[in-house]
Amino acid sequence: GDSVTQMEGPVTLSEEAFLTINCTYTATGYPSLFWYVQYPGEGLQLLLKATKADDKGSNKGFEATYRKETTSFHLEKGSVQVSDSAVYFCALSDRGDYKLSFGAGTTVTVRA
Amino acid sequence: DAGVIQSPRHEVTEMGQEVTLRCKPISGHNSLFWYRQTMMRGLELLIYFNNNVPIDDSGMPEDRFSAKMPNASFSTLKIQPSEPRDSAVYFCASSLALGAANEKLFFGSGTQLSVL
Numbered sequence: 001g002d003s004v005t006q007m008e009g010p011v012t013l014s015e016e017a018f019l020t021i022n023c024t025y026t027a028t029g030y031p032s033l034f035w036y037v038q039y040p041g042e043g044l045q046l047l048l049k050a051t052k053a054d055d056k057g058s059n060k061g062f063e064a065t066y067r068k069e070t071t072s073f074h075l076e077k078g079s080v081q082v083s084d085s086a087v088y089f090c091a092l093s094d095r096g097d098y099k100l101s102f103g104a105g106t107t108v109t110v111r112a
Numbered sequence: 113d114a115g116v117i118q119s120p121r122h123e124v125t126e127m128g129q130e131v132t133l134r135c136k137p138i139s140g141h142n143s144l145f146w147y148r149q150t151m152m153r154g155l156e157l158l159i160y161f162n163n164n165v166p167i168d169d170s171g172m173p174e175d176r177f178s179a180k181m182p183n184a185s186f187s188t189l190k191i192q193p194s195e196p197r198d199s200a201v202y203f204c205a206s207s208l209a210l211g212a213a214n215e216k217l218f219f220g221s222g223t224q225l226s227v228l
Contacts, residue, residue: 043116100157
């Protein structure tokens, strides 16, 4: 079945550091890929998405490129801020299905 | 827009008691999802409604769990009887239309359930 594997955390960084969170997927079709973010005490919010190979999703300084050849969708940000401290979830939806398959989540803490 | 509203935010109950979680989706959204989040299993989809009709309840753990959506603006998730292993954060989410690929999900703030 469809699944997502993302790097385990927690990840602790200093402000202005570079952040990468790895995400790889397994799917039978051509899935759409997402990153959701969960700030403390809140529900998940869509951060960015890509719907086909080589698409790049971007938002709030975060980027992720849909790589079909490596079945990956790694999340990157060049200079993190304390406010980026959150749990990040990689997810996929296959062929426009209503279901989202989530990864386990990666907790990121940014220190001032 | 008030977003997806869930109540209560926290619920502490004793094993064997009935628990009812409530959700008000964003007005105009016709898809509603209930998720459960635990450290061990991460985020699991429990049930999905479209236009108030349950489409997929394959994620509901067992008969102790039931969900209803009597109208477009309200849904409940009930656990009867509750057990300690039901302790988790339960999220409700809604979206405009069928197809998570094209429509982003809007999540509520969740209900933290503790069953003692």
